[in-house]
Amino acid sequence: MKKTKKTALTAAAFAAAVGLSTYGTIVSGTYVDKELKANADQFDNTTTYGNTTTIQTVYGPPSYFNTDPTEETEPISETDPTDPLDAPDPVETAIPGDIDNDGQIDSFDLAKLRKLINTEGELAPPLTENGRLDYDLLEKADLTHDGAIDNSDIHALQAYLKGEIKKPTDFAIPVPLYGPGPDFGIDK
Amino acid sequence: MLDVTIKNNHLESLAKYRQKLMTEPQLKHLFLELTLRCNENCIHCGSRCGEIRSEELSVQQYETFLKEIKEDMGTANKMLCITGGEPLLRKDFFDIMSMANGLGFHWGMTSNATLIDDSVARDLKKCGMGTISVSIDGLPETHDKFRRSPKGYERAMAGIESLLRVGGFKSVQVTTVVTHQNINELDELYKIFNEMDIDSWRVINIEPMGRAKDYPDVILTKDDYIQLFEFIRNMRIAGEPVSYGCSHYLGMEYEREVRDWYYLCTAGLYTASITANGDIIACLDIERRPELVQGNILKDRFSTVWKEKFKDFRIDLSDQCEKCKGCSEEKFCHGDSFHSWDFEKKEPMLCFKDILF
Numbered sequence: 001m002k003k004t005k006k007t008a009l010t011a012a013a014f015a016a017a018v019g020l021s022t023y024g025t026i027v028s029g030t031y032v033d034k035e036l037k038a039n040a041d042q043f044d045n046t047t048t049y050g051n052t053t054t055i056q057t058v059y060g061p062p063s064y065f066n067t068d069p070t071e072e073t074e075p076i077s078e079t080d081p082t083d084p085l086d087a088p089d090p091v092e093t094a095i096p097g098d099i100d101n102d103g104q105i106d107s108f109d110l111a112k113l114r115k116l117i118n119t120e121g122e123l124a125p126p127l128t129e130n131g132r133l134d135y136d137l138l139e140k141a142d143l144t145h146d147g148a149i150d151n152s153d154i155h156a157l158q159a160y161l162k163g164e165i166k167k168p169t170d171f172a173i174p175v176p177l178y179g180p181g182p183d184f185g186i187d188k
Numbered sequence: 189m190l191d192v193t194i195k196n197n198h199l200e201s202l203a204k205y206r207q208k209l210m211t212e213p214q215l216k217h218l219f220l221e222l223t224l225r226c227n228e229n230c231i232h233c234g235s236r237c238g239e240i241r242s243e244e245l246s247v248q249q250y251e252t253f254l255k256e257i258k259e260d261m262g263t264a265n266k267m268l269c270i271t272g273g274e275p276l277l278r279k280d281f282f283d284i285m286s287m288a289n290g291l292g293f294h295w296g297m298t299s300n301a302t303l304i305d306d307s308v309a310r311d312l313k314k315c316g317m318g319t320i321s322v323s324i325d326g327l328p329e330t331h332d333k334f335r336r337s338p339k340g341y342e343r344a345m346a347g348i349e350s351l352l353r354v355g356g357f358k359s360v361q362v363t364t365v366v367t368h369q370n371i372n373e374l375d376e377l378y379k380i381f382n383e384m385d386i387d388s389w390r391v392i393n394i395e396p397m398g399r400a401k402d403y404p405d406v407i408l409t410k411d412d413y414i415q416l417f418e419f420i421r422n423m424r425i426a427g428e429p430v431s432y433g434c435s436h437y438l439g440m441e442y443e444r445e446v447r448d449w450y451y452l453c454t455a456g457l458y459t460a461s462i463t464a465n466g467d468i469i470a471c472l473d474i475e476r477r478p479e480l481v482q483g484n485i486l487k488d489r490f491s492t493v494w495k496e497k498f499k500d501f502r503i504d505l506s507d508q509c510e511k512c513k514g515c516s517e518e519k520f521c522h523g524d525s526f527h528s529w530d531f532e533k534k535e536p537m538l539c540f541k542d543i544l545f
Binding site: 001002003004006007008010011013014015017170 | 189190191264381382384385386387388389424425426427428429430445448
């Protein structure tokens with residue numbers, strides 16, 4: 001069975017709940033810590049839950065919970081700033097499609113995305129400066145939300161740059177509830 | 189166990205969100221029961237497939253219907269969930285799904301996979317199938333006996349291997365219905381599935397409904413339920429892509445621990461279904477009762493039905509249930525899933541209070 005970022009995060013959440021400092025291949029200081037802290041901040045800025053908090057909130061609904069708590073989809077546009085669940089994101093959020101991280105989506109991003117994928121359509125895993133897998137980049141490049149960086153993401157970015165779709169993520173697949181489970185196709 | 193305070197906060201928010209959905213439902217999952225014909229005869233079949241003659245809609249009728257959906261509601265954020273019976277028994281299956289794919293619908297399917305070989309898998313990919321869930325209900329002997337299908341296990345596993353060999357699908361999932369007879373086979377099944385390149389394993393309990401009502405000995409005992417949920421949780425702790433299904437409120441101990449989301453019965457909120465004869469209903473697993481049919485796509489415009497009807501599903505079932513009154517979990521459970529609701533006794537046929545919480 002395929003292990004994914006999502007299953008690793010789930011395992012990490014359980015590990016944290018029982019007080020383990022690390023779990024499996026999850027390395028402190030990489031994607032997990034960063035993402036978990038971000039979500040904790042978004043969820044509740046004022047409450048401290050101890051060492052396990054940041055992971056617990058990631059394991060719970062994402063910060064856009066009020067939109068659709070049963071699945072992971074786009075963040076909602078309607079927000080209630082008085083509601084901590086709807087509080088504005090205090091953490092800089094990655095822009096899907098902004099592969100070169102310059103704050104805008106343009107042909108340079110398409111070129112960089114193409115470099116990630118070889119002629120066989122396979123991903124050359126991007127690494128950070130310290131040699132770890134660059135999950136931030138993967139996150140921004142997975143425009144179809146299928147857990148893979150492949151030609152479908154290039155296609156989506158091309159369509160966005162041509163003005164054929166409004167958002168680079170407009171081709172993201174919806175999540176079926178039954179049969180194919182709720183997280184089917186979404187390894188995020 | 190994960191943090192109860194956080195879980196409680198999330199469930200409180202979900203309850204509010206559900207209230208909003210009742211007035212502003214969002215169609216996300218549209219089930220198409222293409223046929224009630226089946227080449228297996230499962231003891232647990234909720235549809236009692238094979239016992240009744242199946243009416244079936246034509247390709248043209250599906251095309252008219254799906255074009256209406258696209259015109260009125262769009263195809264974005266919607267998923268066609270193709271089911272049966274065994275959908276692949278229809279000779280015009282690929283005509284229907286190619287048409288749907290051409291209209292821009294995403295689709296996935298549940299299948300017993302016994303009719304899938306490399307050629308069929310390639311055709312499924314060509315006409316846009318994104319996801320598939322295949323039933324494996326035990327080790328070979330148990331599976332074949334349960335599904336009353338000689339060599340059913342062998343053929344289903346060959347079908348899965350074809351899907352994996354052809355590749356290119358968003359996800360290939362195995363679903364196992366757990367019974368009192370096969371619950372002790374889960375560890376062995378895990379060893380088998382773990383050697384395969386499947387994307388996930390959905391493990392669900394047999395429901396006291398459909399044909400299973402005739403076989404009470406297959407229903408899980410209290411100890412079985414706990415064993416089941418502990419198994420799933422332990423798999424997830426180990427980082428395996430194992431999950432329970434969408435059914436049932438599980439209480440604080442297991443909510444969010446055995447699946448990636450919290451309990452929400454989406455019948456009539458996110459989910460609608462078209463039966464083999466074109467009837468519009470909420471969820472195919474809900475008892476088929478005439479008063480629950482909301483319309484028929486051969487004479488009604490689906491978008492109008494979705495907007496103006498389905499009132500029976502945008503309610504709290506617990507309001508009708510004496511047993512639910514005073515239950516501390518009622519605010520999160522709302523009377524549990526529609527598919528396991530006893531419409532005569534007005535109470536859940538399966539409630540996990542006193543079993544899990």
